[in-house]
Amino acid sequence: MNRSEPDQGMYDAISKGFATMFIPPASFMGWINADDLFFPFALDQVANIDRCFGKDVCWLGGKIALMDEKRKLWHMYERILPNDIIKEGLCDGLHWDFVQQEGSFFRGELWAMTQKEGVFDGFKLAGDWNLWRILAQKTRYYQLQWPLGIFRISEGQLSQREMDKYIAEINAVLSPEKRRESFMELTARKNLKAHIIRADLKSGKLVAADEDEKAVKGMTDHYRRKFFGSAALSETETGIESPGRPQNRKIRHLFQIKPQIKNDGSNVQSSLKTQSQPAGLQSPHHPPQPPMRPDPAKILFGPGWHRLEGNDASWWRWTSQSGIVHLKTGRGGWCSIRFSTLSVHRDNTIILRLNGRIIETVPAGRDETDAGPIKVRLKRGTNIFEFASGGQPAVSQKDPRPLNFMIKNLDFIPPGGANVRPDLSGRLKILKKSGLFLTGYYKSQVPELADSGVPPAEHYLLYGAWENKDPNPLFSSAFYLAENRDVYLSGKNPLLHYIGQGWSQGRDPHPEFCTKRYLKAYPDAAKSGLNPLLYYLKYGVLEGQNPCPSFRIDPRQFHNFTFSRRSHWKLFDGYDKELFGKIVDKDECTLKEYQDLLVFAFIKEHVPPGSRILDIGGGHSRILEYFANTHDCWNIDKLEGLGNGPKRIGDVPFNLVQDYMGNFNPKLPDGTFDFVFSISALEHTAEDRENFDSIIKDIDRVLKPGGYSLHLFDVLFKRNGKMWTNSFVHRIFSTVETINKFVEPESVNEDKDLYCMSESAYNKSWLHTTGRKYSEFGRPVSLNILWHKQL
Structure with a gap:
């Protein structure tokens, strides 16, 4: 039933929509937003879990999956979600990761209970957070080891634009103090439980179990470190590792497939006739999925394609619908499209269209006994190729985009028939x-x-x-x-x-x-x-090597680097001798040494030789001088002495552009830099919002898609706990989708792991410039911001 009426927002609309439906108490339910997708066979997986476990499982979700604006799978990862963490409202993006709504399913009787409690009342943005919190008070959350839904990341969406309002709605229900107290109490436990559904390799069945204790502890340590800093852990646990699993963990399969825009739900026939298997794995290393070839629910046809069948056989045969089976390059820049013998429904007519012109109409009733393939010739580079059943075109005749062809029951045969194998x-x-x-x-x-x-x-x-x-x-x-x-x-x-x-x-x-x-x-x-x-x-394997060594500085975990920390110096071991020719004493060096080492380490680990890098306001850049022989190094600096910088530099082994970033200087080509960084430079920018925005846009202009931008600001922590910084910092965090998020200085001011330039180093290097005592001037700290330009 379709129904349209005014609503008070997304959650009000969801409630009204479900209210119009009869939802059996025992059935699973959920919703998905228009931008997001279910993975193929997601609903089949939910039905399978219902068959296997019945009422023992009432609420479940999958592995977290993300896609970009072009619907390309971007990232997939595992987050352990203990039930008590969800129950106490800690899955707020601050204390713990969110529960992904896309792919979350719960039984109708639970929904009915939450409606009596007004689960969405007063919520515009954080209604799902409140729903998960209440559900966790009534039942267990089970996490599957494979994805069910995928969240689409797009520019300007509410989850990015209104995060402060989202948190405000949460704070109105559970105060930050209450959540912090719960977080400290829960993460100190040794028996924190998370529940999973996995495939048992021996029995071939699905099993509901508790997550591995070491994995839960690893994830707990990760979030304690994220929230409190490494000082919250014991000295043996301060290394930064990939969250959630011990570093020498057993190899696990990560199941990934491309998301599909449409899916008719039919299964692809297996190449071997096998007996039905019990619920569980189709193979020892995969979650239960029907046998699958690449993207069986669609074939994308576009200009310049010459082959459809791949390398392992000559054509595809359709067993319930007709279609393209072979496409190869012919002479004179033409392509020849070959059709198999047809099997069509008796009441349908199959029409092949090219730019709106009917090439050939196949009468209804033609079947596989009809001899000979149909051949047509199409000019190479054709923009539109339409295929339709029953005379309905797949898309508008004026639409120049490639099309998605819906197919089903595809069977794979070698050239010459089913009994002839290709030469392998x-x-x-x-x-x-x-x-x-x-x-x-x-x-x-x-x-x-x-x-x-x-x-x-x-x-x-x-x-x-x-x-x-x-x-x-x-x-x-x-x-x-x-x-x-x-x-x-x-x-x-x-x-x-x-x-x-x-x-x-x-x-x-x-x-x-x-x-x-x-x-x-x-x-x-x-x-x-x-x-x-x-x-x-x-x-x-024999030498005990790690097949996926951790980076010292992982961009995905850069929230550990928002402020300079004493524990970071362990990650710089050896790098100081490479860059400075000596071991640097963190208690006697200036803040600039810390900043140089952080950028140096990032380039060594993530910016390979041959890359083009740009230093903004670098002056006599130690970084560029070091990498001049291995990287294409550039420096943009007006050389006007801002921030005690130089007014002239001699011969340097890098390209110098004498200008300010934000002036869109054509000497810096568009989209050519793999890495753009600044060290103790941008805090000297004039306090002007238009100027801030120009610099941000100019950085984005020169940065390559996929490139990183890292900027290190000098900030001062005052005696009253307040922090002084140029407002450019806040402008970046509010307008750029940064990898790390802004951290309130009050939350780290008393953190023993916070790294500040020492008073003795200040007296040696800064006092003669500032003319103020260390206690009056403030403790110099580095605030670091990283972002990544989307591909």
Whole structure:
């Protein structure tokens, strides 16, 4: 039933919508916003959990997944969500991560209870937070080990624009003091419980269980560190690691697939006729999913495409609808499109359209017994190719975009018919020589091969890669295709692509194997010239190497670096000797040494040689002088002596542009810099909002998509606990989607881990300039801001 009437906001509309429906108490329910998506088979997964567990599971959610404005999967990660944390309202984005609404499902009887308590009353932004808080008081939250929904990140959305109002709504229900007290009490516990649904490898069934205690402790330590700083932990726990798991954790599969705009819910037929399996895993390393080839619910057709079928067979056969089976380049810049024999519904007519002109009409009733394919010729580079059933065009004839073709029940056959196999000898030799196809491991995933007579490597080339079967424990076919859209669209076998070129391009074969980090951490692997994954499997495992070494400074965890901290100096070990030629004493150096080392470490770990980097107001830049031989280094500085800076510099090994950032100087080309940074420069900018915005826009102009921008400000902590800083800091945090968020200075003023330039260092280097005592002037601290330009 459709209904339209005025509402008081999103949550009021949701309540009214559900009120018009009859929702059985035992059924699962949920909602999704227009910008967001469910993953394929998400609803089937929820139904499967209902069948397996019944009323024992009343509320569930999936792994967190994010996509960008172009609906491209951007990031997927695991957040452990203990029930008591949700219950006390701590999943507010400050104390703990949010509960992702996309993919959260709960039973109708729980919804009815919350309505009696007015769960959404007075909420414009934080209604879901209140819903989760109340649900956690009534039942357990179970987190699946695979995603159900995906949240779309877009510019200007409420979750970014109105965060302060969101927090204000939460504060009106639970005060910050109350939440902080609960947070301290809960995270000090040793028995904090989180509940998961996982697949049991032995039984092949889904199991509801408690999350691993070490994993919960790791996540708890992460959030205590985030909220209180490293001083909140014992001395042995102050290292910054990836949150949620011990560093030497067991390899786990991260299931990733591309989100689809539409899905008709039908399953793709398996290449092997197998008996029905129990609820649980289809293979030992994947969550329960139907067998799947790349994006079975759509094929994207666009200009310049020459092949549809990929490398492993010549065409696709449709078993319940007609369609394209072969596309290849012909002479004279034309493409020949070949259709299989057709199987159509008796009451339908299939029409092929090109720019609105009917090429051929196929009479209703034509079936597979009709001999011969249909052939048409289309000019290469055609913008619109329309395919419709029953005479209805897929999109407007004036729409120049490529189209999505909805298909179902797709069956894969080699050239010449079902009984003829393509020549795989060359590809089989590549697999054997690579050492990355482990026959025993593959057979353990596909036990049906034992009776089929199909060689495992052959099965992988023809079918397995598209059915989420993996050739070894550290190569995930699904992950590789999801992360590398070009491979995914080309139809190439993922392992063959990785062997041929993927590894040399730095592509990761598995979410737990980080190619670039591994080669950087283990120089012997890089010097060997071997495929790094092969090197690890042959030697690294025996030597106890970490397949995904942690960065000292992880951009994703940069909230640990908003203010300078004493614990950061441990991360600079060795870098001080590289940059300054000596070990730096943190208690006797100036703030500039800390700032130089932070930028130095970031470049060493995240800005590879050959990258173009820009220092804003760098003067005699120690950073640029060090990297001049390995990077394309630039400095923009008016050289007017602002902030005790230089008025002239001699010969320097970097490019100098004498101007201010914000003047859009054409000598700095658009979109060409991989890294833009400033050290103790932007706090000297005139207090003018238009000037602030010009600088931000100019930085965005020169920064490459995917590039980082890091800016370090000098700030002063006064005796009264207040902080002095240029208001440019607040302008950046309020207008730029920064990776780290602003932290109220009052919350860190008394933190013993806060790093301030010492009084003795101040007296030696700053006193003669300021003319004021250390106690009067304030304690100098570095405030650091990082953001990332979207691809």
